[in-house]
Amino acid sequence: MKFQIPIGPQHPALKEPIGLRMTVEGEVIRDADIRLGYNHRGLEKLAEQKTWIQNIYLTERICGICSHSHTTCYVQGVEKLMELEPPKRGLYIRTLVAELERIHSHMLWLGVAGHEAGFDSFFMYTWRDREIVMDILETISGNRVHYGINTIGGVRRDLDEQQIKHILDSLEILRKRSEYYKNLGTNEPSFVARLAGVGYLSKEDAIALCAVGPTLRASGVPMDVRKDDPYAVYDEIPFEVCTADTCDVLGRTVVRIKELFQCYNIIEYLLKNLPAGPVAVRAPRRAKPNEVVSRYEAPRGENIHYIKSNGTDKPERLKVRAPTLGNYAATIKMLKNGFIADVPLIFAAIDPCICCGERAVSLVDARTGQEKIISMNALKNLSLKVTAGKARKREAEWPL
């Protein structure tokens, strides 16, 4: 017997609204479908009405976790448009914050994976230690989530000796703890039993479906923008691209844990080789008419911003391709022929940031499945017409 299970738009496994529709036979998924558009905020349109500087803070709010990724991606593009050369020290600090953000994102993901697998102790431990990174970020930028450290032509805040010492000390604790998670995540029998072999995505499929980030690397493809197309100072830093060849959720966990250790090495290198000098250069208010594509390796995968300028102090077009959007096609492939019990794990394994990927809304008639385009006012009138005079019936009773 086949029936459909709606996971989302409201479901405890999802932290943001998205519609996953599973056609299942018993406990096995035969078909999957993803519906987007519950979280559209019209950011791209808004960007066209704001100046270059204002847009830094707008792009920062595309995502709550990779906030630095989006600003860096945007700022790099604008710097290319304005033909600016940010100073070395500025780039080093920018990279430092980027790597700290990667640590906090991966730690967060480890906790979420633990929670989705019902391993709440793992969740509590990783999130406790994530606080260490959040504290470092707070000492550097003054903020825990939206750091606001990037500006066009460099960064807004400098580092002093005391901060560098604090970061290096904290790094030692993080290294020790990550070693423990590496053991726990790859050896605890009930946890590994849940992860191994789940959400299989072969190397060919991963390339064909344009998967990005740890999802792609866990299928054995060593692709990383930091190595393939180095930006900022990544061409000077020694680091490895971490891969796994198990092609499943366990592999994605292993890749992320390995990347944590790479991050610690990169941060140590950055702090020990921090050049002296200014952190930013002055940026002009306008950019010449031109267009640019900027790539950035966010914790979740490749982030792409397309920016077009028309000679004014505002962009003519800003197009954002967040990494999550690149992974949706692969997710459907992974979900097919899995168990219902594995849906949250498989979906969480791409580290979805749903509001990042929302770029459009489509109105679909729930009964006929027809799509249509409608103005905002007409939509409002329609909703008033449907709900008019119909208060919800409830079976409320006061028990005491």
Added chain:
Amino acid sequence: MATVKTLIYLIIYPGLLFLFLYSTFVEWYDRKLYARFQNRMGPTHTGRFGLLQPIADFFKLMAKEDIIPERADRKMFSVLPAVGLAIVFTAMLLLPIWNYSLDRPSVISFNGDLIVLLYLLSLPTFIFFLAGWSSTNLFSTIGGARVLTMLFGYEVPLFLAVLSPAVLANSWRLAEIAAFYRQRPALALINLLGFVIALICVQAKLERTPFDIPHAETEIVGGTFTEYSGKKLAIFRLMIDAEMVVAAGLLATVFLGGFPGGAFLGLINFIIKTLIVIFFLSLLRATTSRIRVDQVVSFAWKYMAPLAILQLLIVILVKGLIS
């Protein structure tokens, strides 16, 4: 006089009132332990050390809006929590506490009460299944199906593991089994393997991690309890806590030598021994992740059932040696 005695037995100790208070305490103990294992504080606010938190939760839930889904079987849906609670509270009366004594056994002690207790502990599982089934919600239905699938896995190993000490003690009466192991404590060590198996099976029966599959939050929302709210959910939660007390009491009776010493010492014995059992249950809950329902069944039949039979074999051999 006998009537008053029976009423006290039913209503105050070890019946309704005691079981209600003790199961809320046990919930607090479990929550606190689980929190400490995870480097958290656990309940701290209501009452001293947060001791009153489970009672506060219970009364808060009682006052919440009670919704019955339109398409649910109204009568079945409403009556199930009460029946479940009654079953678990009845099971409590079979445990040999208070007027325990071999020559003057309590009203409800008889030969074969071990079997009745195991039967009464199986019924809540069916209550959960029926609760899921009668809600007609998709998630509840899947939860109900998972409850039954799991039952096929853990029930047989649990019965085998609990019955092997009874075989050694040569009795089906809980009071006699406990007395047997109190007289010969060394023999209780033989049942160690059975104790471990029974602990794991009780964890599965109580649907706690790694066996919280029927109400796995991230997969099927609330599972069997998705549609339950208000009073009915409060009673279900109380029922699960009470079931934990009874199951821990059963293991303590069969494997740890029961609760001797009359009303007062017996009570202290009961509390200490059940808390030891619940400590292991909490430890198991904190250190594992949820497994899949097919993994439960294969684990139960590949490892638990053969080990339980091995335990039975050991017991039969030892019995031949000592007699």
